[in-house]
Amino acid sequence: MDEAVNEPAVVFEAAAKSYGPVRAVDGIDLTIHRGETVALLGRNGAGKSTTINLLLGLDAPDSGRVRLFGGTPASAVEAGRVGAMLQDSRPVARVTVRELVSFVARTYPSPMPVAEALELAGLTEFADRRADRLSGGQAQRVRFAVALAGNPELIVLDEPTAALDVEARQVFWDAMRAYAGRGNTVLFSTHYLEEADTSADRIVVVDSGRVLADGTAEQLKRRVGGTLVSFDLAGGPTDGLSLLPGVTSVEVRGDRAHLRSDDSDETVLALAALHAVRGLEVAPVSLNDAFLALTSGNAPFATAPPGVTPLDVHQTMETAR
Numbered sequence: 001m002d003e004a005v006n007e008p009a010v011v012f013e014a015a016a017k018s019y020g021p022v023r024a025v026d027g028i029d030l031t032i033h034r035g036e037t038v039a040l041l042g043r044n045g046a047g048k049s050t051t052i053n054l055l056l057g058l059d060a061p062d063s064g065r066v067r068l069f070g071g072t073p074a075s076a077v078e079a080g081r082v083g084a085m086l087q088d089s090r091p092v093a094r095v096t097v098r099e100l101v102s103f104v105a106r107t108y109p110s111p112m113p114v115a116e117a118l119e120l121a122g123l124t125e126f127a128d129r130r131a132d133r134l135s136g137g138q139a140q141r142v143r144f145a146v147a148l149a150g151n152p153e154l155i156v157l158d159e160p161t162a163a164l165d166v167e168a169r170q171v172f173w174d175a176m177r178a179y180a181g182r183g184n185t186v187l188f189s190t191h192y193l194e195e196a197d198t199s200a201d202r203i204v205v206v207d208s209g210r211v212l213a214d215g216t217a218e219q220l221k222r223r224v225g226g227t228l229v230s231f232d233l234a235g236g237p238t239d240g241l242s243l244l245p246g247v248t249s250v251e252v253r254g255d256r257a258h259l260r261s262d263d264s265d266e267t268v269l270a271l272a273a274l275h276a277v278r279g280l281e282v283a284p285v286s287l288n289d290a291f292l293a294l295t296s297g298n299a300p301f302a303t304a305p306p307g308v309t310p311l312d313v314h315q316t317m318e319t320a321r
Protein backbone atom coordinates (compact mmCIF):
# COMPACT_ATOMS: atom_id res chain seq x y z
CA MET A 1 0.00 0.00 0.00
CA ASP A 2 1.46 3.33 -0.97
CA GLU A 3 -1.04 5.37 1.05
CA ALA A 4 -3.30 5.10 4.06
CA VAL A 5 -6.42 3.06 3.33
CA ASN A 6 -8.61 5.86 4.62
CA GLU A 7 -7.29 8.60 2.33
CA PRO A 8 -10.28 10.31 0.71
CA ALA A 9 -10.93 9.53 -2.95
CA VAL A 10 -10.60 13.20 -3.93
CA VAL A 11 -9.13 16.27 -2.24
CA PHE A 12 -9.00 19.75 -3.79
CA GLU A 13 -7.01 22.25 -1.75
CA ALA A 14 -7.52 25.86 -2.87
CA ALA A 15 -7.19 24.69 -6.48
CA ALA A 16 -7.34 27.44 -9.09
CA LYS A 17 -7.10 27.48 -12.87
CA SER A 18 -7.39 30.48 -15.19
CA TYR A 19 -7.61 30.71 -18.95
CA GLY A 20 -6.30 34.18 -19.73
CA PRO A 21 -8.51 36.55 -17.76
CA VAL A 22 -11.14 33.87 -17.00
CA ARG A 23 -10.82 32.30 -13.56
CA ALA A 24 -12.46 29.02 -14.57
CA VAL A 25 -11.73 27.45 -11.15
CA ASP A 26 -11.29 30.07 -8.50
CA GLY A 27 -10.01 28.39 -5.34
CA ILE A 28 -11.91 25.15 -4.80
CA ASP A 29 -11.68 23.20 -1.54
CA LEU A 30 -13.45 19.89 -1.77
CA THR A 31 -13.09 16.46 -0.17
CA ILE A 32 -14.94 13.43 -1.53
CA HIS A 33 -14.82 10.32 0.63
CA ARG A 34 -14.73 6.81 -0.74
CA GLY A 35 -18.15 5.43 -1.51
CA GLU A 36 -19.83 8.82 -1.99
CA THR A 37 -21.81 9.75 -5.12
CA VAL A 38 -21.42 13.48 -5.63
CA ALA A 39 -23.09 15.75 -8.18
CA LEU A 40 -21.25 18.82 -9.38
CA LEU A 41 -24.10 21.12 -10.24
CA GLY A 42 -23.78 24.41 -12.06
CA ARG A 43 -24.88 26.46 -15.02
CA ASN A 44 -23.00 26.66 -18.33
CA GLY A 45 -19.51 28.01 -17.79
CA ALA A 46 -19.63 27.53 -13.99
CA GLY A 47 -16.34 25.61 -14.03
CA LYS A 48 -17.54 22.00 -13.87
CA SER A 49 -15.47 20.67 -16.79
CA THR A 50 -12.37 22.54 -15.67
CA THR A 51 -12.78 21.04 -12.18
CA ILE A 52 -13.03 17.58 -13.74
CA ASN A 53 -9.98 18.21 -15.93
CA LEU A 54 -7.97 19.17 -12.84
CA LEU A 55 -9.22 16.09 -11.04
CA LEU A 56 -8.13 13.80 -13.87
CA GLY A 57 -4.77 15.53 -14.24
CA LEU A 58 -5.65 16.63 -17.79
CA ASP A 59 -4.87 20.16 -16.63
CA ALA A 60 -2.64 21.27 -13.76
CA PRO A 61 -3.86 23.88 -11.29
CA ASP A 62 -2.11 27.29 -11.43
CA SER A 63 -2.16 27.20 -7.62
CA GLY A 64 -3.38 24.86 -4.92
CA ARG A 65 -3.40 21.11 -5.46
CA VAL A 66 -5.52 18.08 -6.27
CA ARG A 67 -4.97 14.64 -4.73
CA LEU A 68 -6.63 11.34 -5.57
CA PHE A 69 -6.36 8.51 -3.02
CA GLY A 70 -3.55 10.44 -1.38
CA GLY A 71 -1.41 10.64 -4.56
CA THR A 72 -1.29 12.62 -7.76
CA PRO A 73 -4.11 12.40 -10.32
CA ALA A 74 -1.65 11.01 -12.88
CA SER A 75 -0.59 8.10 -10.66
CA ALA A 76 -4.20 7.24 -9.81
CA VAL A 77 -5.20 7.32 -13.49
CA GLU A 78 -2.22 5.18 -14.56
CA ALA A 79 -3.01 2.62 -11.89
CA GLY A 80 -6.55 2.28 -13.27
CA ARG A 81 -8.06 3.61 -10.05
CA VAL A 82 -10.00 6.32 -11.93
CA GLY A 83 -12.33 5.90 -14.89
CA ALA A 84 -13.72 8.85 -16.81
CA MET A 85 -16.49 9.60 -19.24
CA LEU A 86 -15.89 12.98 -20.78
CA GLN A 87 -18.15 15.05 -22.99
CA ASP A 88 -16.32 14.74 -26.29
CA SER A 89 -15.55 11.03 -26.62
CA ARG A 90 -16.63 9.46 -29.93
CA PRO A 91 -17.40 5.84 -30.80
CA VAL A 92 -14.61 3.86 -32.45
CA ALA A 93 -15.50 2.56 -35.94
CA ARG A 94 -15.68 -1.11 -37.05
CA VAL A 95 -15.14 -2.87 -33.73
CA THR A 96 -17.73 -4.61 -31.59
CA VAL A 97 -18.62 -3.40 -28.14
CA ARG A 98 -16.84 -6.41 -26.60
CA GLU A 99 -13.68 -5.83 -28.69
CA LEU A 100 -13.58 -2.19 -27.73
CA VAL A 101 -13.97 -2.83 -23.99
CA SER A 102 -11.44 -5.72 -24.17
CA PHE A 103 -8.91 -3.52 -25.92
CA VAL A 104 -9.20 -0.79 -23.31
CA ALA A 105 -9.14 -3.32 -20.44
CA ARG A 106 -5.79 -4.70 -21.68
CA THR A 107 -4.18 -1.29 -21.19
CA TYR A 108 -4.72 -1.45 -17.38
CA PRO A 109 -2.74 -3.34 -14.76
CA SER A 110 -5.71 -5.09 -13.09
CA PRO A 111 -8.76 -4.65 -15.30
CA MET A 112 -12.34 -5.60 -14.58
CA PRO A 113 -13.33 -8.81 -16.39
CA VAL A 114 -14.87 -7.66 -19.69
CA ALA A 115 -18.10 -9.61 -19.19
CA GLU A 116 -18.50 -7.90 -15.82
CA ALA A 117 -17.97 -4.41 -17.26
CA LEU A 118 -20.53 -5.17 -19.98
CA GLU A 119 -22.98 -6.53 -17.43
CA LEU A 120 -22.60 -3.54 -15.10
CA ALA A 121 -23.12 -1.13 -17.99
CA GLY A 122 -26.20 -3.07 -19.12
CA LEU A 123 -24.58 -4.03 -22.43
CA THR A 124 -24.47 -7.81 -22.37
CA GLU A 125 -27.06 -8.12 -25.14
CA PHE A 126 -25.19 -5.59 -27.33
CA ALA A 127 -21.72 -7.09 -26.81
CA ASP A 128 -21.40 -8.30 -30.41
CA ARG A 129 -22.87 -5.20 -32.04
CA ARG A 130 -20.61 -2.68 -33.73
CA ALA A 131 -19.82 0.15 -31.32
CA ASP A 132 -20.50 2.80 -33.98
CA ARG A 133 -23.98 1.46 -34.79
CA LEU A 134 -25.81 2.04 -31.55
CA SER A 135 -28.43 4.46 -30.28
CA GLY A 136 -27.30 7.48 -28.27
CA GLY A 137 -28.25 5.79 -25.00
CA GLN A 138 -26.50 2.54 -25.90
CA ALA A 139 -23.39 4.42 -27.08
CA GLN A 140 -23.29 6.27 -23.80
CA ARG A 141 -23.36 2.97 -21.94
CA VAL A 142 -20.45 1.78 -24.09
CA ARG A 143 -18.52 4.84 -22.88
CA PHE A 144 -19.49 3.85 -19.36
CA ALA A 145 -18.22 0.28 -19.93
CA VAL A 146 -14.96 1.72 -21.30
CA ALA A 147 -14.66 3.89 -18.17
CA LEU A 148 -15.19 0.74 -16.06
CA ALA A 149 -12.62 -1.33 -17.97
CA GLY A 150 -9.68 -0.56 -15.66
CA ASN A 151 -11.75 -1.63 -12.63
CA PRO A 152 -11.68 1.88 -11.15
CA GLU A 153 -12.60 2.80 -7.59
CA LEU A 154 -13.60 6.30 -8.70
CA ILE A 155 -15.53 7.18 -11.80
CA VAL A 156 -15.90 10.71 -13.13
CA LEU A 157 -18.69 11.55 -15.51
CA ASP A 158 -18.90 14.92 -17.24
CA GLU A 159 -22.57 15.56 -18.09
CA PRO A 160 -23.12 11.87 -18.80
CA THR A 161 -26.75 12.12 -19.86
CA ALA A 162 -26.69 15.40 -21.76
CA ALA A 163 -28.07 13.98 -25.03
CA LEU A 164 -30.25 11.16 -23.73
CA ASP A 165 -34.01 10.81 -23.55
CA VAL A 166 -35.85 10.04 -20.31
CA GLU A 167 -35.74 6.26 -20.67
CA ALA A 168 -32.08 6.13 -21.71
CA ARG A 169 -31.20 8.36 -18.75
CA GLN A 170 -32.95 6.01 -16.35
CA VAL A 171 -31.13 2.97 -17.78
CA PHE A 172 -27.87 4.85 -17.53
CA TRP A 173 -28.39 5.86 -13.89
CA ASP A 174 -29.39 2.29 -12.99
CA ALA A 175 -26.03 1.14 -14.37
CA MET A 176 -24.19 3.87 -12.50
CA ARG A 177 -25.95 3.00 -9.24
CA ALA A 178 -24.99 -0.67 -9.64
CA TYR A 179 -21.36 0.46 -9.83
CA ALA A 180 -21.72 2.85 -6.87
CA GLY A 181 -23.49 0.10 -4.89
CA ARG A 182 -20.23 -1.85 -4.84
CA GLY A 183 -18.74 0.81 -2.57
CA ASN A 184 -17.18 2.84 -5.38
CA THR A 185 -16.99 6.62 -5.62
CA VAL A 186 -18.77 8.62 -8.31
CA LEU A 187 -18.47 12.26 -9.27
CA PHE A 188 -20.71 13.51 -12.04
CA SER A 189 -21.43 16.96 -13.41
CA THR A 190 -24.87 17.98 -14.51
CA HIS A 191 -27.14 20.92 -15.21
CA TYR A 192 -30.12 18.82 -14.25
CA LEU A 193 -31.44 19.20 -10.75
CA GLU A 194 -33.55 16.10 -11.00
CA GLU A 195 -30.47 13.97 -11.61
CA ALA A 196 -28.54 15.59 -8.80
CA ASP A 197 -31.52 15.09 -6.47
CA THR A 198 -32.19 11.46 -7.33
CA SER A 199 -28.75 10.08 -8.13
CA ALA A 200 -26.34 11.82 -5.73
CA ASP A 201 -25.76 11.51 -1.97
CA ARG A 202 -24.35 15.00 -1.97
CA ILE A 203 -24.56 18.05 -4.23
CA VAL A 204 -21.76 20.53 -4.74
CA VAL A 205 -23.04 23.72 -6.38
CA VAL A 206 -20.39 25.59 -8.33
CA ASP A 207 -20.66 29.03 -9.86
CA SER A 208 -17.95 31.28 -11.27
CA GLY A 209 -15.36 28.64 -10.40
CA ARG A 210 -16.26 28.51 -6.70
CA VAL A 211 -18.17 26.16 -4.44
CA LEU A 212 -21.35 28.01 -3.47
CA ALA A 213 -22.96 25.20 -1.51
CA ASP A 214 -22.15 21.65 -0.52
CA GLY A 215 -24.57 19.24 1.09
CA THR A 216 -27.51 16.93 0.58
CA ALA A 217 -30.50 18.14 -1.44
CA GLU A 218 -32.36 18.55 1.86
CA GLN A 219 -29.57 20.65 3.36
CA LEU A 220 -29.49 22.91 0.29
CA LYS A 221 -33.24 23.42 0.48
CA ARG A 222 -33.04 24.17 4.21
CA ARG A 223 -30.20 26.60 3.68
CA VAL A 224 -32.33 28.64 1.29
CA GLY A 225 -35.13 28.60 3.76
CA GLY A 226 -38.35 26.90 4.51
CA THR A 227 -41.54 27.14 2.57
CA LEU A 228 -43.06 28.98 -0.37
CA VAL A 229 -46.46 30.56 0.25
CA SER A 230 -48.21 31.94 -2.82
CA PHE A 231 -51.63 33.46 -3.38
CA ASP A 232 -53.61 35.55 -5.88
CA LEU A 233 -53.35 39.23 -5.14
CA ALA A 234 -56.76 39.79 -6.77
CA GLY A 235 -55.87 43.45 -7.07
CA GLY A 236 -54.89 43.67 -3.38
CA PRO A 237 -51.87 45.61 -2.14
CA THR A 238 -48.34 44.25 -2.06
CA ASP A 239 -47.03 46.80 0.42
CA GLY A 240 -46.24 45.30 3.78
CA LEU A 241 -46.09 41.65 2.65
CA SER A 242 -42.41 41.51 3.52
CA LEU A 243 -43.30 42.58 7.10
CA LEU A 244 -45.66 39.63 7.72
CA PRO A 245 -44.47 37.08 10.29
CA GLY A 246 -42.04 34.48 8.92
CA VAL A 247 -41.61 36.14 5.52
CA THR A 248 -38.03 36.32 4.33
CA SER A 249 -38.60 37.40 0.72
CA VAL A 250 -41.39 38.53 -1.57
CA GLU A 251 -41.72 38.18 -5.29
CA VAL A 252 -44.70 39.38 -7.33
CA ARG A 253 -45.30 37.79 -10.73
CA GLY A 254 -48.35 39.03 -12.57
CA ASP A 255 -51.25 38.96 -10.11
CA ARG A 256 -49.63 36.41 -7.81
CA ALA A 257 -47.45 36.95 -4.77
CA HIS A 258 -44.78 34.38 -3.87
CA LEU A 259 -43.52 34.64 -0.30
CA ARG A 260 -40.62 32.65 1.09
CA SER A 261 -41.28 31.96 4.75
CA ASP A 262 -39.43 30.35 7.60
CA ASP A 263 -42.69 30.02 9.58
CA SER A 264 -45.45 29.20 7.14
CA ASP A 265 -48.12 28.71 9.84
CA GLU A 266 -47.66 32.27 11.08
CA THR A 267 -47.50 33.63 7.53
CA VAL A 268 -50.72 31.88 6.52
CA LEU A 269 -52.53 33.07 9.67
CA ALA A 270 -51.47 36.64 8.95
CA LEU A 271 -52.64 36.35 5.33
CA ALA A 272 -55.96 34.93 6.51
CA ALA A 273 -56.40 37.95 8.80
CA LEU A 274 -55.89 40.13 5.71
CA HIS A 275 -58.37 37.99 3.69
CA ALA A 276 -55.52 37.34 1.26
CA VAL A 277 -56.05 33.61 0.77
CA ARG A 278 -57.37 33.34 -2.78
CA GLY A 279 -55.57 30.50 -4.60
CA LEU A 280 -53.39 29.97 -1.53
CA GLU A 281 -50.64 27.39 -1.98
CA VAL A 282 -48.06 26.29 0.56
CA ALA A 283 -45.16 24.18 -0.73
CA PRO A 284 -41.72 23.24 0.47
CA VAL A 285 -38.82 24.93 -1.30
CA SER A 286 -37.76 22.75 -4.24
CA LEU A 287 -34.18 22.04 -5.20
CA ASN A 288 -34.84 24.25 -8.21
CA ASP A 289 -35.81 27.16 -5.92
CA ALA A 290 -32.75 26.50 -3.77
CA PHE A 291 -30.46 26.42 -6.78
CA LEU A 292 -31.87 29.59 -8.25
CA ALA A 293 -31.62 31.37 -4.91
CA LEU A 294 -27.99 30.27 -4.57
CA THR A 295 -26.93 31.27 -8.07
CA SER A 296 -29.31 34.13 -8.88
CA GLY A 297 -28.04 37.22 -10.58
CA ASN A 298 -25.82 35.47 -13.11
CA ALA A 299 -26.25 34.37 -16.72
CA PRO A 300 -29.09 31.92 -17.46
CA PHE A 301 -28.81 28.24 -18.29
CA ALA A 302 -29.34 26.53 -21.58
CA THR A 303 -32.67 24.75 -21.88
CA ALA A 304 -32.66 21.02 -21.18
CA PRO A 305 -33.93 18.08 -23.24
CA PRO A 306 -37.55 17.00 -22.73
CA GLY A 307 -38.39 15.30 -19.48
CA VAL A 308 -35.66 16.93 -17.44
CA THR A 309 -36.14 19.56 -14.77
CA PRO A 310 -34.07 22.25 -16.41
CA LEU A 311 -32.52 25.28 -14.88
CA ASP A 312 -34.69 27.12 -17.25
CA VAL A 313 -33.84 30.45 -18.84
CA HIS A 314 -37.20 31.99 -18.01
CA GLN A 315 -37.22 30.89 -14.40
CA THR A 316 -33.72 32.16 -13.91
CA MET A 317 -34.53 35.51 -15.44
CA GLU A 318 -37.70 35.76 -13.43
CA THR A 319 -35.91 35.10 -10.15
CA ALA A 320 -33.15 37.52 -11.00
CA ARG A 321 -35.66 40.29 -11.61
Ligand SMILES: Nc1ncnc2c1ncn2[C@@H]1O[C@H](COP(=O)(O)OP(=O)(O)OP(=O)(O)O)[C@@H](O)[C@H]1O
Binding pocket: 019, 022, 023, 024, 042, 043, 044, 045, 046, 047, 048, 049, 050, 051
Ligand atom coordinates in the same frame (compact mmCIF):
# COMPACT_ATOMS: atom_id res chain seq x y z
N1 LIG B 1 -9.56 25.87 -22.83
C1 LIG B 1 -10.16 27.01 -22.45
N2 LIG B 1 -9.74 28.20 -22.92
C2 LIG B 1 -10.33 29.34 -22.52
N3 LIG B 1 -11.37 29.44 -21.67
C3 LIG B 1 -11.84 28.28 -21.19
C4 LIG B 1 -11.28 27.01 -21.56
N4 LIG B 1 -11.97 26.04 -20.90
C5 LIG B 1 -12.93 26.68 -20.18
N5 LIG B 1 -12.86 28.01 -20.35
C6 LIG B 1 -13.70 29.02 -19.69
O1 LIG B 1 -13.71 28.73 -18.31
C7 LIG B 1 -15.01 28.90 -17.75
C8 LIG B 1 -15.47 27.58 -17.13
O2 LIG B 1 -15.69 26.63 -18.17
P1 LIG B 1 -16.09 25.11 -17.92
O3 LIG B 1 -16.08 24.43 -19.24
O4 LIG B 1 -15.23 24.58 -16.84
O5 LIG B 1 -17.57 25.27 -17.38
P2 LIG B 1 -18.74 24.17 -17.26
O6 LIG B 1 -19.38 24.42 -15.95
O7 LIG B 1 -18.21 22.83 -17.52
O8 LIG B 1 -19.70 24.61 -18.43
P3 LIG B 1 -20.72 23.71 -19.34
O9 LIG B 1 -21.84 23.33 -18.44
O10 LIG B 1 -21.13 24.69 -20.39
O11 LIG B 1 -19.93 22.55 -19.88
C9 LIG B 1 -15.89 29.37 -18.88
O12 LIG B 1 -15.95 30.78 -18.83
C10 LIG B 1 -15.16 28.92 -20.12
O13 LIG B 1 -15.44 29.76 -21.21
